[in-house]
Amino acid sequence: MTLEQLIAHFGEQTIYRFDGTADELSELQTSSHNSYNYVISQDVIYFVAQKPVDDSRATTITQ
């Protein structure tokens, strides 16, 4: 997915790229009580969350 496609999918909110697996993302978000939605494109996870995410594996790609 292109950045434009990700923005079209998630809307105007902070989108993160996650450098890890879906299980690792689940563990991160569950431990921080932070609901989230994600897509996987070419084995890369992009996600949005209800609250800001502060983890070295989560890189902001939009604000």
Added chain:
Amino acid sequence: MYAKLVVGATAIPAMQAMRDIARLVTSASPSTALLGGFSTSSSIIVDNTPAGWTYVGSNNASDRPTIAAVGATGYAAIDTQCNLVMSAPCLEGTALKYAVLNVSWLGTMNTTNVYFCLTGAVSANSSGVCTNEGPRFYAGSIEGVAELATHSLRTNAGDIIHLIANERGITIINEGRGMQGLWEMTMSDVNRFYGTAPFVQYCHSDSSNTSISTISVPTSSTTTRITSPCGAVFAVTDVNTGVFSGTYEPSVLVTMNLGNLYQTMPTIRQNSINAAGGPRYQVSPIWLQNGALGHPAQSVTGVVPIYWTKGGIGSTGDSMNIGADVYTYFNCGTGFGLAMKTS
């Protein structure tokens, strides 16, 4: 299970309404004794067959591990998300459907806060943390309470809610106004291959409003939303590209995605005739096809006993003969109606 829930002369806080609904849907013995917000004298449990959903939890401490007791007023703090999560199995496979009730406006949780909504999710835990929850707008206390009116179910004074639920789905109808539903669909080979649950979320709280909100995830709002219908399917993979979407909004790529999920044309079901030339109304089965993802057509009708009708063809409770079966008509406002079996 079918419950006619009457608000009465005083508005009900959204959280109280959500608790009443969740208690009924997850109860082994639905009754008006489970109501702490809706009127126990005016509300009726028309069919008390257990709906078969299981309570999962909430992000509000007062509602875990069980829903707060009838009469409880412990609510989440201002600007804190507040949900109640339930799950149910599907006809086939092991993947569950998750249904989430959410407070729409995050201001004070008193009777001025009467808006809530129903979403689906791919999974959730007992603390109310949802993974791939379906679309809804929510707004903080700094916003106006009615900014999300067209996107939310409502429990103002005088409102009536019809709750129809079984393991195949949950339908919540605001009498004369709109509805929100979480419905299982027919299983496809794509669902079977990926081990996913076939279900769809469709929210259309103001049936007179036909502008689609093309959102696929919970979205914070800072303005009055003038759109209404929104929907999603869950945990879908584009079989040609391999792209996985936790939620996918079926109205996108309308030239490739088909179906009649979105009710945006109130005049589409003009009156018809029978073979003798006598008058008859038209009904439509609910179905969709995410053809852009390489998915086949999937039907809600047949799994959930439900049809779209034209709006304003009768009064809630009227009987409708559809084929050899008898359905009940529900007034959802001017945009459309629903014909459902309630037992």
